Amino acid sequence: MSRLLAVTVLVTAAAATAGAQDAENPFTDGPDRRMGETSFRVHCTLCHGYDAQGGAETNGPDLTTGRFRRTSTLAGLFDVIRNGVPGTAMLGINPDVSDRVVWQIITYLDSLTPNLADADLRGDAVAGRALFAGKGNCAACHMVDGDGGRLGPDLSRVGERRDPDELRADLLDPSAEVEPRWWTMTVMRADGSVVEGLRMNEDTFTLRLIDADEQLWAFSKGRLRSFDRVRTSSMPAAGGTLTDAEVDDLIAYLFSLRKES
Amino acid sequence: MKRLAMVVALAACAQVASGQEPASGTAPSFSPVTWERLLDAAEEPHNWLMYSGTFSSQRFSRLDQINAGNVGDLKLKWAYQIPVIDRAETTPLVVDGVMFVTEAPSNLTAIDAATGGVYWRYEHELPDDLRICCGRNNRGVAVLGNTLFMSTLDAHLVAIDARSGNLLWNTEVAEYSQGYSKTAAPLIVKDKVVTGIAGGEFGIRGFLDSYNAESGAREWRTYTIPGPDHPDNRSWSGESWRTGGSPTWITGSYDPELDLVYWGTGNPGPDYNGEMRLGDNLYSDSVLALDGDTGEMSWYFQFTPHDVHDWDAIQIPILADIEFDGQPRKAMLWANRNAFFYVLDRATGEFLLGEPYARQTWAERIDDQGRPVRLPDTFPTEDGTVVSPSVLGGTNWWSPAFSPRTGLFYVNAFDGEADYFVREDDYEAGFRFIGGGQQQVEAIDNYVNAIRAIDPATAERRWEFRITPQSRAGVLATAGDVVFSGGIDGYFFALDAETGEELWHMQLGRLVQAAPITYAVNGEQQVTVAAGNVVYTFGLD
Known part of the structure; x- marks a missing residue:
């Protein structure tokens, strides 16, 4: 049995018995990363975007932030990719795909987050x-x-x-690139008074701010004279x-x- | 006559037609839905008998008890929580007081339309290695007689008894392991069940099928990519037609007078790599007009020849008789994913109009024959090419609506953009085959999304109602001159159909990614929409 095959078998056994929680990624070389990138493009890109920065088609989350919603470990990530997340659009990867490919995808995702070393x-x-x-x-x-x-x-x-x-x-x-969460909103009430604050959230009918005194505000757009977005950073x-x-x-x-x- | 009395009278007329009294407890709920009832579905507005309401797919109801004057008083009547947690995209049907709701992944529940109480639930057994592109969706059922017909994610068509939820037959439409799946509500045409297929991201060869409603046996299949014996096969280079996609994953429409079935087709495959399939790639991104009895093609119209941006023509064909250039026309209205609004003559397929209704940067114009005049440098590249619309499209599968009262076409429109990439790809049966990808350029809050009201005779925009940050919901129009829709922010709202002014809204807590319907039970008009994992029904006090 080749070393590679032995590792694959071991990993498969670990995934089956312990949900891969204790497993370490055995496929972390440069070629593994490249293979992982290729596999990511095949299996993941439609929902998570071409460069894993979140997809428009089904609104899959950005995977380049170094944090995952469902797991904090690479082994946990294995489980998420292998088995999916019940009750969400995140389905388990095709069962015909080997564990090796799953680990290679993880290697690729890991490479997208900054490495201290x-x-x-x-x-x-x-x-x-x-x-x-x-x-x-x-x-x-x-x-x-x-x-x-x-x-x-x-x-x-x-x-x-x-x-x-x-x-x-x-x-x-x-101000080169400001996430919408950190835009500033200038709100004018019907009486002409103004509130300015960071845009915590905005939807079709309401918006919520935190002002410079760190006070929280909620407004119904229909009751305002105006509201304007300032897309530059306050920093x-x-x-x-x-x-x-x-x-x-x-x-x-x-x-x-x-x-x- | 008071509005309430008028609605009750209307409902009573319809009851004569259907032979049913819908008031709870006074007569049995549900009576068989004959072909004649389906033909006259508009005449019994207390029911919602097919995916888009009627065969014309206008998603317009004659009910006016809830109207622009009182919709502000709308209250929650009941909610039904779908037990499987997922994102509901269902359009329920309502038949004489019984509502049929499809649920993820491929389940179906019958509930009392007055209270939300459950009659029965059908759970479809699925394999664990499904090949689905975009979530575990099911968008609705069709009904004929005592039977409901549902697509399933393992590419089967099932017939369910409407009174008991029992399985009557289960037909494999295609082999799921080869990348086929089914999500859309079928369409009844006479004694047949017409139904499409999904799998455009898996190198399938698309088709539209018709099945015998009694037996489940297939009666005809029309491939959306012609075989080598047909001259249009030459619109595909080499053998690329075999894996060319062109699925049929949303419900079509039907004109009984012309006996034509109209159905949209999806993107050619691989999605982004046009070099692998040179040519126009017929009949991808098209509308097909097929004989209802045989499936034989009467005409086709291709919106986006040689698509390389995944701009499926998977929209609901709205059939409307309108005045165009001073002449009455049997028209088809179509706001396409490619961001152009089209008017076609639905008897002949003649192109009448094509103008942008959402932001687009890929075509100079649509020429006199209906063919886009492409701008240079808009194809996907190795390093990416930014083009509008985004992969979500100017719109998508989200149902539009048309009101014969206002004469306006209502559509959920998105002015987005995406960075499109091309890559080599190898076809392997049952695996994704897309030849590239796309990336959103900026945060979604930077783009405009709106419900737009379009005059179909001119493509002029009459009004728009902006949604923050975005909507993936369908639209409903009613004789009360109200337009209903929702957004991913969780709001469900009502607009004035003439002006676009907001009349009412309610936060439902999770994204609205379905289309609303309206019906009446016990003489009271109700409005229903799915949001997140819940089906909500609203009415007046």
């Missing part, structure tokens, strides 16, 4: 942490592990979903207050923020 970090994370709370004033709006403000994304695990280059772009040009560009070296430190700190850290 691969990063070329110039800055000092300890210094970056001090900047986050101090000169950078980041903590005024962002929480890390329960400390900080509410007017920006929680960054406790930002290192899992953004690589250093993306973090640099976020810091230096925060100032870091280049205005921090030196290049300080930006590097901050990136090193942010990239270190992971579940295990």
Whole structure:
């Protein structure tokens, strides 16, 4: 029996008996990643999008954020791909597909999230942490592990979903790409008074904001004189207050923020 | 005459036709649905006898007890929770006080249309290795006599006794392991059950079938890709016709006077790689007009020749007699996934009009023969090409509606875009065969989605009602001059059919991805829609 075949059999047995919970991915080489990408395109892309960033056709979730809705481990991911998620559009992969292919898909998905070991970090994370709370004033709006403000994304695990280059772009040009959750809405009531806040959610008939004082507001659109979206970020560009070296430190700190850290 | 009295009188007329008294407890519910009743379905608006309401598929009801003046008082009457948690896409039928609801994955329940109480439930046994592209959907049943007909995900057609839920026959339409599946409500044509097939992402060869309603035996099959003995087969390079897709996964329409069945066809396969199937790829992305008795093709019209963006012509053909260029026309109205609105002569297939109703960046115009004049550099590439509409289309399978009272066509329209990619692909039976992919460019909140009211004589947009962030729901129009629809935000809402003004809305807690219907029971008009996993029914006090 070849080593490869033996591994496959072992993995199959593990999946059958323990739901693969204890298994490690045996197929993590470069060729496995490429095979996984190919298989992903065949089996997954219609719902999860061509580059796994979420699909339009059936609204499958983005798989590049480093977090999965249904599992926090790669072995758990194996179960989700193999067996599906009952009661959702996520069906188990075709039973004719081997466990090896499932692991290769996982290797591909894993490669889409930033790897700490691969990063070329110039800055000092300890210094970056001090900047986050101090000169950078980041903590005024962002929480890390329960400390900080509410007017920006929680960054406790930002290192899992953004690589250093993306973090640099976020810091230096925060308005380049703003998720709708972080747009600002300017609302004018019927009496002419104005409320401005971050767009927590908006639907056809209502919208919900958090204002600069971190107060929550809900409005019915039909009762408003106007409401306008501001699609730029409310975050100032870091280049205005921090030196290049300080930006590097901050990136090193942010990239270190992971579940295990 | 008061509106309520008028509705009751209307219902009473219909009861004469159907021989039934629908008031609970005073007479048995449900009576056999004859072919004559189906032909005259519009005359018994207290029932909803087929997927799109009537054979013209206008999804328009003559009921007007709920109207623009009082729809603001609409209240929840009852809710039915589907036991299998999934996303309901069902259009229920209502027959003399009994509602038939299809459920994921391929189940069917009969409930009291007055209270939501269950009569019976049929659970279809399925294999565990289904080949389905887009979720465990079922969109509805057809009824004839005492029998219901349902498509199943394992590509079978089943006949269920309407009074007991017992299985009468179970016919394999195609082999599911080869990539075939079935999700759409069949259409009754005389004594036959006409039904389509899904699998356009699996390299199937599409067809439309007709089955004997009594026995379940197949009576005719018309392939949506002609075989090599037909000249149109040359619209496919090499052997590509064998795996060319062109499925028929939504319900069609029927004109009894012309005895023509109209059915849309889906994308050619592989979806994004046109190099693998050079030519126009007939009859993908088309509407077919077929003889109701034989399935023989009378005419076809192809909306998107050589499609490379997955823009299925899987929309409901709306049949309407309208005035066009000063002449009365037996027209077919069609807002296509390719973002153009078409008017065809449904007797001949003659192209009358083709204008955009949603954002599109792929065609300069539609020429005099109805053929799109493509813009350059809009095909998918290795690095991606951004084109409107998105893969969701200008619209999709979401049912449109037409009101003979306003003369307007109502459609759920999306001004999206997508980045389309092409890749090599190898066909393997039962596996996906799509030749590329697509990616959403920006967050969905950046795009406009709206219910649009279109004048079919000119394609002019009369009004639009914007939905945030998006809708995948069908539309219902009524004689009360109300248009109903919903959104993925979980809202179900009513609009003024003339102006688009919002008249009523309610949050249902989960996305509305089905089409509403209306009916009456005990003399009271009800409106029903599925949202998330629940079927909700609304009425006045």
